[in-house]
Amino acid sequence: MEHRNAPRPVNFKRSLPARLKHDPQVIKWAQRLAGNAHMRPKDLSEEQLAFVMLEVAKRRGDELDRDLFLKTMAETTPALAAPKLERQRLAEDLELIWSQPEMRTFWDGWDGARAKRGPAPDYATGRGLAVVLGMSGVSAHADDAYAELTQNRAIWKLVERLSGGGRRIPHSYENATKQLPRLACHDRALATNVQMIRELARLHPDAGIGERLMIDGMAVPAWCAQVRAGKDEAEERARRGVCPEAGARAIIHASNGKRNVAAGERGSANTYLAKGKFWRGYYLVCIADQASGLPLVWQTMDASRDEASAIIPLMSDLARLWGEDFAPELIAGDSAWDEDNWCRMLEVEYGIHPVFRLHHADRRPDVSKHSRDGTVAAITPSGRLVCAAHRQALPMVGAETARRVDGAGDRLRPGKTSDESAFRIRAECSKGCGRLGLKMQADWSRLTYYPHHGHGAGAIQWRYAMRQAMLTRLNGMEGIWQRLQGGKKLGTDDADRTRIRRKEAHDLLIDLALLSMTAATLADVRAQRQITVSTPPRGKAAQPSTANGSTAPPSPSPKTAARMTASSPSPPSATTATTTTVNAAEASAYPGGESTRSLPVLSSEQLARARRTEPSSDRADSLLPDLMIDV
Numbered sequence: 001m002e003h004r005n006a007p008r009p010v011n012f013k014r015s016l017p018a019r020l021k022h023d024p025q026v027i028k029w030a031q032r033l034a035g036n037a038h039m040r041p042k043d044l045s046e047e048q049l050a051f052v053m054l055e056v057a058k059r060r061g062d063e064l065d066r067d068l069f070l071k072t073m074a075e076t077t078p079a080l081a082a083p084k085l086e087r088q089r090l091a092e093d094l095e096l097i098w099s100q101p102e103m104r105t106f107w108d109g110w111d112g113a114r115a116k117r118g119p120a121p122d123y124a125t126g127r128g129l130a131v132v133l134g135m136s137g138v139s140a141h142a143d144d145a146y147a148e149l150t151q152n153r154a155i156w157k158l159v160e161r162l163s164g165g166g167r168r169i170p171h172s173y174e175n176a177t178k179q180l181p182r183l184a185c186h187d188r189a190l191a192t193n194v195q196m197i198r199e200l201a202r203l204h205p206d207a208g209i210g211e212r213l214m215i216d217g218m219a220v221p222a223w224c225a226q227v228r229a230g231k232d233e234a235e236e237r238a239r240r241g242v243c244p245e246a247g248a249r250a251i252i253h254a255s256n257g258k259r260n261v262a263a264g265e266r267g268s269a270n271t272y273l274a275k276g277k278f279w280r281g282y283y284l285v286c287i288a289d290q291a292s293g294l295p296l297v298w299q300t301m302d303a304s305r306d307e308a309s310a311i312i313p314l315m316s317d318l319a320r321l322w323g324e325d326f327a328p329e330l331i332a333g334d335s336a337w338d339e340d341n342w343c344r345m346l347e348v349e350y351g352i353h354p355v356f357r358l359h360h361a362d363r364r365p366d367v368s369k370h371s372r373d374g375t376v377a378a379i380t381p382s383g384r385l386v387c388a389a390h391r392q393a394l395p396m397v398g399a400e401t402a403r404r405v406d407g408a409g410d411r412l413r414p415g416k417t418s419d420e421s422a423f424r425i426r427a428e429c430s431k432g433c434g435r436l437g438l439k440m441q442a443d444w445s446r447l448t449y450y451p452h453h454g455h456g457a458g459a460i461q462w463r464y465a466m467r468q469a470m471l472t473r474l475n476g477m478e479g480i481w482q483r484l485q486g487g488k489k490l491g492t493d494d495a496d497r498t499r500i501r502r503k504e505a506h507d508l509l510i511d512l513a514l515l516s517m518t519a520a521t522l523a524d525v526r527a528q529r530q531i532t533v534s535t536p537p538r539g540k541a542a543q544p545s546t547a548n549g550s551t552a553p554p555s556p557s558p559k560t561a562a563r564m565t566a567s568s569p570s571p572p573s574a575t576t577a578t579t580t581t582v583n584a585a586e587a588s589a590y591p592g593g594e595s596t597r598s599l600p601v602l603s604s605e606q607l608a609r610a611r612r613t614e615p616s617s618d619r620a621d622s623l624l625p626d627l628m629i630d631v
């Protein structure tokens with residue numbers, strides 16, 4: 001893999017170069033965002049990005065402070081860039097990913113379901129197939145992945161080594177695909193991933209890793225007929241067919257965010273074609289870390305369900321897996337999450353400030369019953385307090401939040417409810433009313449610590465700038481989705497979608513893909529710092545979570561660090577280089593191998609040979625109808 005430098009932050013002490021005004025990329029994105037403020041600019045430098053967002057704010061007549069915005073953009077510049085993986089060096093990159101001790105531990109505990117009696121099944125081929133399908137981006141087709149696994153000697157040797165050494169004969173294609181759903185291990189994948197992000201945070205203590213979160217969702221069409229929702233339960237069940245968890249969803253991107261298309265709704269076909277999306281399948285929802293640009297925790301759900309509710313299990317997973325010192329400052333997301341119940345949950349149960357794009361921009365809730373003695377008459381759509389005596393929107397002076405301690409003075413664990421009536425917004429009337437307050441309970445989505453407006457003293461303006469910077473940074477989520485679709489060929493549309501019907505198998509591939517992003521970055525960071533990782537012998541690997549019998553988070557222990565810096569004098573890349581020699585016959589499987597975009601094109605003979613590798617006795621029981629992979 002090739003190291004890439006993290007983007008250079010804007011120099012906020014200087015003004016941005018004037019030439020940016022004529023930069024075609026800047027002009028293009030400023031126009032697009034003027035039409036739809038929810039778009040996420042991509043392929044821009046930090047300077048271009050900041051300039052575009054300032055232009056858009058200016059056109060909107062926004063009170064965003066230029067210097068503070070540049071400063072918050074500089075503060076939130078991603079600290080890491082994903083290393084570049086190369087198709088021609090696939091085996092080497094996989095080797096490097098799987099040489100990370102966390103990943104080795106994951107592999108060692110990655111066992112498929114086994115029957116009550118009889119010998120433990122050998123899952124090496126199924127695991128290898130899952131790795132190639134989920135991590136390599138070779139193809140969305142399982143038969144291509146199987147051919148790569150069994151014909152690329154370097155990859156099969158890696159599977160042999162990870163499985164304890166010794167020569168193995170790959171199982172048949174049918175048997176390997178049958179193993180996929182049994183190898184599902186979502187919780188282990190999340191635990192390993194969070195452990196690696198914590199390790200990155202330890203290696204980059206000042207980068208802000210784990211402090212600023214982002215949440216977003218992506219459509220994942222299933223391998224079933226892409227037909228709309230059934231009129232009744234029976235019809236819907238029939239339409240789901242072999243993918244019982246694949247619901248239908250139609251959305252339209254409007255200027256204030258996306259909305260669901262209701263059944264029977266009529267509208268212009270043009271609008272739908274330009275701004276609509278329909279799929280039957282799943283919604284992948286992910287909480288990511290902004291500073292590293294890496295996924296933290298995720299889950300897939302029936303696409304017909306409200307994806308925003310995934311924030312409940314995801315926050316719970318993240319807090320549990322991160323451990324005692326879980327204390328992010330904020331979480332950013334689009335307007336799907338801008339609802340009172342999510343904003344309340346984040347503040348009251350986790351002490352994390354919500355930074356979501358305003359959803360109901362024109363709603364004016366009645367706040368009178370939340371104002372003590374009626375001094376606050378109303379709030380503006382952006383959440384400014386209006387004083388009852390002077391009927392004036394006031395500048396904000398601050399926010400009060402509950403202390404996260406219980407009656408005995410002990411720290412509340414994440415997820416435990418603090419005193420929600422203690423959360424207040426403070427504002428000041430200069431005409432004599434003095435300081436006024438309003439409980440956030442009156443409107444959790446508008447009365448936020450990071451306000452939806454910039455009216456107030458410097459600290460308030462900074463918070464508003466930080467809000468705008470974090471909403472800009474949501475393009476980091478787009479980066480993760482792009483890598484999943486373009487790099488791993490997962491979650492793509494039409495004929496390219498993953499041809500697997502069982503949701504467990506589908507989820508497994510997504511788990512491995514997202515896990516590999518973190519592992520690749522960790523491998524890259526360790527290589528950059530010349531931290532060599534020694535792999536524990538199989539069976540002796542430290543368990544990821546409970547190293548000393550405690551439930552304390554595992555990674556930043558000095559012991560682990562010592563293990564990783566000790567022994568082996570050569571960097572991992574040097575040790576892997578020897579195993580990736582590809583012989584002439586294997587090389588012939590890659591016509592045009594120079595291009596990173598080219599896929600292996602195998603002849604039908606090669607495919608047939610690949611599938612014949614296993615004795616035919618295995619065939620009879622391998623033709624289970626429950627996991628059909630179309631070939």
Ligand SMILES: [Zn+2]
Nearest residue numbers: 387390429433
């Ligand atoms: Zn007043």
